[in-house]
Amino acid sequence: MTVLASRLPVTLIGGGPFSQADIDAARALAPVIAAADGGADRALAHGLTPEAVFGDFDSLSDAAHKAIPADRLHHIAEQDSTDFEKCLIRIDAPLVLAVGFSGARQDHFLAALNVLSRRIGPPCILIAGDDVIALCPPRIALDLAPGTRVSLFPMGQATGRSTGLRWPIDGLEFAPMGRVGTSNEATGPVVIETDGAMLLILPRKSLDLLAAVLAEGQSAR
Incomplete structure (x- = not known):
């Protein structure tokens, strides 16, 4: 098509x-x-x-x-x-x-x-x-500056694991009518792994970085 x-x-x-x-x-x-x-x-x-x-x-x-x-x-x-x-x-x-x-x-x-x-x-x-929004791939690594806002919003049942977030998401269950991940914060470089549909919302200043990482991941596949 x-x-x-x-x-x-x-x-x-x-x-x-x-x-x-x-x-x-x-x-x-x-x-x-x-x-x-x-x-x-x-x-x-x-x-x-x-x-x-x-x-x-x-x-x-x-x-x-x-x-x-x-x-x-x-x-x-x-x-x-x-x-x-x-x-x-x-x-x-x-x-x-x-x-x-x-x-x-x-x-x-x-x-x-x-x-x-x-x-x-x-x-x-x-x-x-003021935001850029993308669907989280199963794994994403972002070299974010400490203090960068990182929001995660589930579009269905979802779980995840993280390093580099002020409030780790390991072991948490997310859902649109349950727990969401608004206004988390990077403490430095971040790695997020997700199972389920999770939107990643970052400040506009992170556009170049997010675009590079997503495009590179697509090329690798």
Whole structure:
């Protein structure tokens, strides 16, 4: 089902709000541009023409239709998945950095977190305000500075083990309606192992590090 194959990371633009700083940070790490439906209009407004646009096109403007070459427009009519999921299924890349998927409609944001939790497509990082959010791989090692905020949010039943966290997670059982791991803290380099779907939420300043580690892990596989 791959439509966009890239050896470089991909910046995926959604229809929600994002800043110039968001898109600049994403493009510095992921120079290939794709868009989800009306995100194509946001891309064009920033002077960017996507290599591919995916979605049911219910929010894509006529102006964007005309500005983007027809062979880059991939209309997907089914309504059983979100545009975010439609995109990730069809992208083959080391990493996707997603902007414009938070900060407006919270149902859309929650749906994006749901897609992340189901490990759909390449590793993906949501740039969301002051945070970056990704699904924890089974094992991740991050050379974080002491005091860095590390939040873990389970998207189902989950357990884990850790080194380098102020409050270790060994032996704990996590669940969306039970224990969550908000506002833990690194004491230095961190290693986290998880069983189950666990979202990792770090400060925005950790984007470069998180992107490098996830992309490297994908290449190793």
